[in-house]
Amino acid sequence: MKLRYFWIVVLSVCIGLFFASCGFQKDDAKSPKIGVALYSFNRFSLDEAVEKAKLTGVNYIEGFFFHRIGGEFGDRAVSELNDSEIEKVHSMLNRNQMEMVSMYADGKTLADWEALFKKGQQLGMQFLVGEPEPELWDELNDLAGKYAMKLAIHEHAKGHSRFWHPDSVLHALDGRDNFKVCADLGHWVRSGLDPVECLQKLEGHIVSVHAKDLDTFGNIEAEDVRMGDGVIDYSAVMDELYRQEYEGFIFVECEHDWDDNFSDLKDGILLLHQLKNR
Numbered sequence: 001m002k003l004r005y006f007w008i009v010v011l012s013v014c015i016g017l018f019f020a021s022c023g024f025q026k027d028d029a030k031s032p033k034i035g036v037a038l039y040s041f042n043r044f045s046l047d048e049a050v051e052k053a054k055l056t057g058v059n060y061i062e063g064f065f066f067h068r069i070g071g072e073f074g075d076r077a078v079s080e081l082n083d084s085e086i087e088k089v090h091s092m093l094n095r096n097q098m099e100m101v102s103m104y105a106d107g108k109t110l111a112d113w114e115a116l117f118k119k120g121q122q123l124g125m126q127f128l129v130g131e132p133e134p135e136l137w138d139e140l141n142d143l144a145g146k147y148a149m150k151l152a153i154h155e156h157a158k159g160h161s162r163f164w165h166p167d168s169v170l171h172a173l174d175g176r177d178n179f180k181v182c183a184d185l186g187h188w189v190r191s192g193l194d195p196v197e198c199l200q201k202l203e204g205h206i207v208s209v210h211a212k213d214l215d216t217f218g219n220i221e222a223e224d225v226r227m228g229d230g231v232i233d234y235s236a237v238m239d240e241l242y243r244q245e246y247e248g249f250i251f252v253e254c255e256h257d258w259d260d261n262f263s264d265l266k267d268g269i270l271l272l273h274q275l276k277n278r
Helices: 002-022 046-055 083-095 110-122 134-146 166-173 185-190 195-201 234-243 262-276
Strands: 033-037 060-064 099-104 127-130 150-153 179-184 206-211 249-252
Touching: 033 046, 033 262, 046 060, 046 083, 046 262, 060 249, 083 110, 099 110, 110 127, 110 134, 127 206, 134 150, 134 179, 150 166, 150 206, 166 179, 166 195, 179 185, 179 195, 185 195, 185 206, 195 234, 206 234, 234 262, 249 262
Parallel strands: 033 060, 033 249, 060 099, 099 127, 127 150, 150 179, 179 206, 206 249
Antiparallel strands: none
16 A cells, blocks of 8 residues: 555656646746736637637637627627626636636727726636826826726837837826836847846846747847747846746747747747746
């Protein structure tokens, strides 16, 4: 009996080491949580996109408000669903053991944003992601508080967003406790900014990171490539996040080969897990 117990323990340890070496280790609450940005699968229905994300081994996803649901919902977007339909989406996520913790949103009016916050709350989200207009900042800060969620400021590249530089993001955050940051590493690189320096400037405010890779630095037209093949030093990025004791989300986002990018996206997740488990 003792010998049998010994081999059971040995087998359990070997299995644990195998999964750790592959990078697919359960997320520690005190480390970054790795997930998938569903925009990577924007050519697919929500059901298909969630299934693809599940196959990468993650439990966390970020949606986007203009995602066409497909299936029984037809060509309607998340933002167009009624309460009962939102509940069906919630049940689908639960069946897949997937948590949609956030959603990229782009309201034009306060009413638009309130509708998005309501849908986010119904789906159990922790925050919305967007680039709101300055005249809405104070009201959106109050609205986020009302729905017990956060609004994470996202940064598209220079010339495409008022938030391309960390200083402009900090300006929006000033005095607004419900505003946080979604750090997009790729767009910083397009804008000619060092992603590690940007993370340092925004320390303490970041709730999510969009992880991707690009073929050139400081080029607005830079092409998206498989993570690890581009110019972003992910070892330095992860070192900085660990220095900050960052416990938020890192969403891998693959923006190339739209119809067949699963393998590259999974490689990005594997890279992050390997760096986590060093």
